[in-house]
Amino acid sequence: MQRAAGVRDSDLGKFLQVRRSLLTPDDIGLPGDGKRRRVRGLRREEVAHIAQVSVNYYTRLEQGQNRSASPEVLDAIANALRLNAGERAHLHNLSRAAELARPAKAAEEVRPAVARMISAYLQGPAVVLGRQMDILAWNALARTMFSGHIDIEELLARDAPPNLAELVFLHPGARALYPRWNDEAVEMAGYLRMMAGRFPGDPELVELIERLSLASPEFTEIWSGHVVWDKTFGTRHLHHPAVGELTLAFESLRLPDSPDQCIVLYHAEPASLEEEALRVLLEGRGGG
Numbered sequence: 230m231q232r233a234a235g236v237r238d239s240d241l242g243k244f245l246q247v248r249r250s251l252l253t254p255d256d257i258g259l260p261g262d263g264k265r266r267r268v269r270g271l272r273r274e275e276v277a278h279i280a281q282v283s284v285n286y287y288t289r290l291e292q293g294q295n296r297s298a299s300p301e302v303l304d305a306i307a308n309a310l311r312l313n314a315g316e317r318a319h320l321h322n323l324s325r326a327a328e329l330a331r332p333a334k335a336a337e338e339v340r341p342a343v344a345r346m347i348s349a350y351l352q353g354p355a356v357v358l359g360r361q362m363d364i365l366a367w368n369a370l371a372r373t374m375f376s377g378h379i380d381i382e383e384l385l386a387r388d389a390p391p392n393l394a395e396l397v398f399l400h401p402g403a404r405a406l407y408p409r410w411n412d413e414a415v416e417m418a419g420y421l422r423m424m425a426g427r428f429p430g431d432p433e434l435v436e437l438i439e440r441l442s443l444a445s446p447e448f449t450e451i452w453s454g455h456v457v458w459d460k461t462f463g464t465r466h467l468h469h470p471a472v473g474e475l476t477l478a479f480e481s482l483r484l485p486d487s488p489d490q491c492i493v494l495y496h497a498e499p500a501s502l503e504e505e506a507l508r509v510l511l512e513g514r515g516g517g
Contacts, residue, residue: 344357348366353370407465407467
């Protein structure tokens, strides 16, 4: 099995190769030549043509022989590969890995005022996630939602905070908690990929990725696809034995003074079955 790892010097080239393989000439407005391609995706010369760089220059980028591309060139390549905002930022981070590398940080802590705000949030589950997906703070509804399938007391008894990525990939209750586990797993690995690009060389993040790759074949497979995903907003499907499956909207916020920490707030549509279900859980009628 190929082991996953943190950001390596070759990751810029691998990321470009994977993104190139996902496109066809039709996707970028190029006429096809009618010939069957031996490999999937665009050719290097097609990406170079759209990005208006030489084929040799682009080839050197993919082969990891050139990491000094200007922001303008990277943006042109991002446009050619149809990268979204998160993928574009990841591409820039990979090109600056040596510049972004930094020594290990001290253990993450949540400001007391932020922790109180999270505890006071009653509209749905709320969590604060650290740069390695540690759950640094969570409200009563978040703990109740997890407790339907995971032993919360056992998690809280540990010296370190619970890690959401480890729960998703390694805990046997995760597939019941997340009815659409495959989607959750892809997003989780994609978020770790983004954070690995933002904090290259972070020893705790590298250790987490290594640990997941050794214990979870699913993680290793997803990681090898270089998926990048940012927590911004969307919907998530969760399950609790007392109320069944819930579809909740979420919004993510980053703290200006701690941009590597992410607040995730969930809520239900007004007057919906999900809103009533959350009320049941909050009032303790769900037995969580």
